[in-house]
Amino acid sequence: MTTYVLRHGPTATSRRYLVNGDPAVSLPLDEHGVEACRQAALQFPPGLVRTWLSSEFPRARQTASLLADALADVAIDWRLNELDYGDFEGHPFTEYAHWLREHGCDRRPPGSSESQREAMRRMVGGAAAALLRPAPRVVVCHGLLFSLIGWTMRPRPAAESLPLFYAEAPYVEALAVPDNVMKVLLGQLRQRLNDDPAGARSRSATLVVSGPDGAPQLASVDRAIQPTETKDTSHA
Numbered sequence: 001m002t003t004y005v006l007r008h009g010p011t012a013t014s015r016r017y018l019v020n021g022d023p024a025v026s027l028p029l030d031e032h033g034v035e036a037c038r039q040a041a042l043q044f045p046p047g048l049v050r051t052w053l054s055s056e057f058p059r060a061r062q063t064a065s066l067l068a069d070a071l072a073d074v075a076i077d078w079r080l081n082e083l084d085y086g087d088f089e090g091h092p093f094t095e096y097a098h099w100l101r102e103h104g105c106d107r108r109p110p111g112s113s114e115s116q117r118e119a120m121r122r123m124v125g126g127a128a129a130a131l132l133r134p135a136p137r138v139v140v141c142h143g144l145l146f147s148l149i150g151w152t153m154r155p156r157p158a159a160e161s162l163p164l165f166y167a168e169a170p171y172v173e174a175l176a177v178p179d180n181v182m183k184v185l186l187g188q189l190r191q192r193l194n195d196d197p198a199g200a201r202s203r204s205a206t207l208v209v210s211g212p213d214g215a216p217q218l219a220s221v222d223r224a225i226q227p228t229e230t231k232d233t234s235h236a
Helices: 031-043 058-067 093-103 116-130 143-153 179-195
Strands: 002-007 051-054 074-076 137-141 175-178
Touching: 002 116, 002 143, 002 179, 031 058, 051 058, 058 074, 058 137, 116 137, 116 143, 116 179, 143 175, 143 179, 175 179
Parallel strands: 002 137, 051 074, 051 137
Antiparallel strands: 002 175
């Protein structure tokens, strides 16, 4: 059986590269996000998917509802939620990225309930719990979890640490993973997260991506980027 993992559709806030890690803040999809979901829904004909699963965030729940057929129920799992950005809430992702590069993955941002590494463990736990639900299943999550799974799917040396930044996760583009492969991937992620709790802290580099006007800048909201020397541009 198969799990389809995808990032939610775009919002006006995400398109402006502002972070939102508080599910109580209502940020629905913009018109581009709604249309993207309508197009993506064509790959999920009625009756194909047995489980629809989403984070608590309005943009993820709306994405799942637009993708699902009218009779489908969407289950919610808070473990799939976006990272809690704390005092960076509503600010440009660049501010959080600078802080993360300086303080590392195991420090909690000011005002936040979790570090990047703690959030990763939570998200991986949510993905693992999804496998207990009937398949085929669609998991609507946020960019970090999508990029984590995508990063792990590529051949990696066993000793390679998880980076601080990843390739940008595409909006509403499903990553289809067979259940037996997903179990292995999540097991590998758990091992990396447990064996190397602060390994990414030592990775320092200039974090540059192209902004909406083509000018170089740091990553956008909900993005996971890599340093330029190792950046995976397959989803950028």
